[in-house]
Amino acid sequence: MSNSVIDVAPHGRFGIEGQAVRPRRWGEQVIGVALFGCALVSILTTVGIVIVLVAEAAQFFREVSIWEFLTGTEWSPKLENKFGILPLLCGTLLVMAGAAVIALPIGLLSAIYLSEYASSSVREVVKPVLEVLAGIPSVVFGYLAIVTISPLVRTIFPSAGVFNAASASIVVGFMVLPMVVSLSEDILRAVPRSLREAAYALGATKLDVTVKVVVPAAISGIVAAFLLALSRAIGETMAVALAAGNRPTLTINPLDEVQTMTAYIVQVSQGDTPAGTLEYRTIFAVGLALFVTTMFLNVLAQWFVARVREKYE
Amino acid sequence: MMQETTIDRPIMPLRPTSFPRERPSRTADDLAGRPPKISVDHLNFYYGPKQALSDVTLMIPQHCVTALIGPSGCGKSTFLRCLNRMNDMIDNTRVEGEIILDGRSILGPKVDVVALRKRVGMVFQKSNPFPKSVFENVAYGPRVAGVRGKSVLYEIVEKSLVRAALWDEVKDRLNDSALQLSGGQQQRLCIARALATNPDVLLMDEPASALDPASTSRIEDLIFELRDRYTIVIVTHNMQQAARVSDQTAFFYQGELIEAGSTNELFTNPARKQTEDYITGRFG
Numbered sequence A: 001m002s003n004s005v006i007d008v009a010p011h012g013r014f015g016i017e018g019q020a021v022r023p024r025r026w027g028e029q030v031i032g033v034a035l036f037g038c039a040l041v042s043i044l045t046t047v048g049i050v051i052v053l054v055a056e057a058a059q060f061f062r063e064v065s066i067w068e069f070l071t072g073t074e075w076s077p078k079l080e081n082k083f084g085i086l087p088l089l090c091g092t093l094l095v096m097a098g099a100a101v102i103a104l105p106i107g108l109l110s111a112i113y114l115s116e117y118a119s120s121s122v123r124e125v126v127k128p129v130l131e132v133l134a135g136i137p138s139v140v141f142g143y144l145a146i147v148t149i150s151p152l153v154r155t156i157f158p159s160a161g162v163f164n165a166a167s168a169s170i171v172v173g174f175m176v177l178p179m180v181v182s183l184s185e186d187i188l189r190a191v192p193r194s195l196r197e198a199a200y201a202l203g204a205t206k207l208d209v210t211v212k213v214v215v216p217a218a219i220s221g222i223v224a225a226f227l228l229a230l231s232r233a234i235g236e237t238m239a240v241a242l243a244a245g246n247r248p249t250l251t252i253n254p255l256d257e258v259q260t261m262t263a264y265i266v267q268v269s270q271g272d273t274p275a276g277t278l279e280y281r282t283i284f285a286v287g288l289a290l291f292v293t294t295m296f297l298n299v300l301a302q303w304f305v306a307r308v309r310e311k312y313e
Numbered sequence B: 001m002m003q004e005t006t007i008d009r010p011i012m013p014l015r016p017t018s019f020p021r022e023r024p025s026r027t028a029d030d031l032a033g034r035p036p037k038i039s040v041d042h043l044n045f046y047y048g049p050k051q052a053l054s055d056v057t058l059m060i061p062q063h064c065v066t067a068l069i070g071p072s073g074c075g076k077s078t079f080l081r082c083l084n085r086m087n088d089m090i091d092n093t094r095v096e097g098e099i100i101l102d103g104r105s106i107l108g109p110k111v112d113v114v115a116l117r118k119r120v121g122m123v124f125q126k127s128n129p130f131p132k133s134v135f136e137n138v139a140y141g142p143r144v145a146g147v148r149g150k151s152v153l154y155e156i157v158e159k160s161l162v163r164a165a166l167w168d169e170v171k172d173r174l175n176d177s178a179l180q181l182s183g184g185q186q187q188r189l190c191i192a193r194a195l196a197t198n199p200d201v202l203l204m205d206e207p208a209s210a211l212d213p214a215s216t217s218r219i220e221d222l223i224f225e226l227r228d229r230y231t232i233v234i235v236t237h238n239m240q241q242a243a244r245v246s247d248q249t250a251f252f253y254q255g256e257l258i259e260a261g262s263t264n265e266l267f268t269n270p271a272r273k274q275t276e277d278y279i280t281g282r283f284g
């Protein structure tokens, strides 16, 4: 039925105005559906990935118990049939912690400098440089780690191997640094000027204002930025695969060679492991573990933001 | 024949006889005999290319209340913010002329603005409490000035809150976030916060804009009480308030100081037509 007036009138929902309004409503519905379609693409992708991940991992856990997977201290799926994730998890967290030690303080202090101290001309130079740093491909960082940072680490600590967690940490730290700086800087600058003015008007110095007013007011956002950067550091692949090595080791010594979860996945997927074998399925089990770890960090970030917001708003 | 009376328009004339002031205003002679606390000389102020103040010359006598009046956007806040160099915070601003506080210039790059702001306190037009507890808000100024010790700070906080007519309402919730207070309570908190640093000069930008009549009247009492020890400059849109609390009134219009003089004189016998029109509510 193409006659809209007859269509609508019996329902009595639209009066005279209703007839005029109807074509616009139709247009809005089309737009609404189109936008929903776009949103659906990303939702379906996510759901699809999770389904594949869980389904394949379930196959894996039919042969290896979850308990063994979570508590085993050795990871040697090919040679010894040992499926303890702890060495990989430990390698991942070790690299992440090292990266955090580098990126968080330097990143926060740079952000404070840029938002509170730097003149606008300095800011205009520094921000593009940071963007360039953020745009350097990860494989370049990995290469840099092998040819420059690792030798440097070995000169300072002769006991370190060619591949070591420390070099990977340093390089991942610098990779996530631009993200920490630009997120934190945005958050600091979002602190209303009226708050700074209130403090300055009370005779506060720049340091007082920064440390006692601006940073506390922005702390929830800063913590969220830190956690996001950390989850990015955990997911980082190329650089750690190149720099940290490929030997799963349960250690907290940053000078040891370690293997991260991501590096393991790369190793197996690049090798000639036939699909459908147990070893092949380890990728999905490890991938699921990685996914859970990252999601835990993101949920933590959200929880933290909500908690602090509750306190202040 | 001004028969028409509305609530927010002043009734003309605002003669002290028809409005007996409970708080006597200082006379013109008294004002003239006082040393200037601040003297502003040929002040021009620019936001980028836009000139916001043109050639303002005004003497602010010690231990007096000076009211700044004028229509919205005429430059009252800008002028006030020049007096504690708060406009430094805004990019691309430029100031010309001279401002002398206690015989010394406060303009120029060599002035210690931190020390200046300890002496010249400010209550902002929009209340801006820190996202901290009520106590920490008021204690902030004393803390940055180096006051230590919980009991000393507590004493200062209590005294400031009492003076700002807020103590009774918040004495049981000093540790609650200041952002949970109502708008009017936040405004009084900001007044208490400014008082806690014990400045020489107090700049108040519409300190009673969000207050009910009772709190307004207590703030006006406070201003009167502070007058003997502080020098106060207050911006207000409320003509009766200017008439009630101030000794000197300055009328701004489009960035210019049109007229300044003792409050009695300016309200009963304005020299300029524009002033008369404004205070009688014919424009602005």
Ligand SMILES: Nc1ncnc2c1ncn2[C@@H]1O[C@H](COP(=O)(O)OP(=O)(O)OP(=O)(O)O)[C@@H](O)[C@H]1O
Pocket (backbone or CB within 6 Å): B047, B050, B052, B070, B071, B072, B073, B074, B075, B076, B077, B078, B079, B090, B125
């Ligand atoms: N940060 C700024 N940047 C550019 N222009 C500004 C800025 N602040 C104020 N102005 C302009 O300067 C002029 C004076 O503003 P000001 O805030 O001093 O007015 P006011 O008299 O305090 O007004 P109100 O009574 O509404 O508070 C206005 O035209 C305003 O638009």
Ligand SMILES: [Mg+2]
Pocket (backbone or CB within 6 Å): B076, B077, B078, B125, B205
């Ligand atoms: Mg104003």
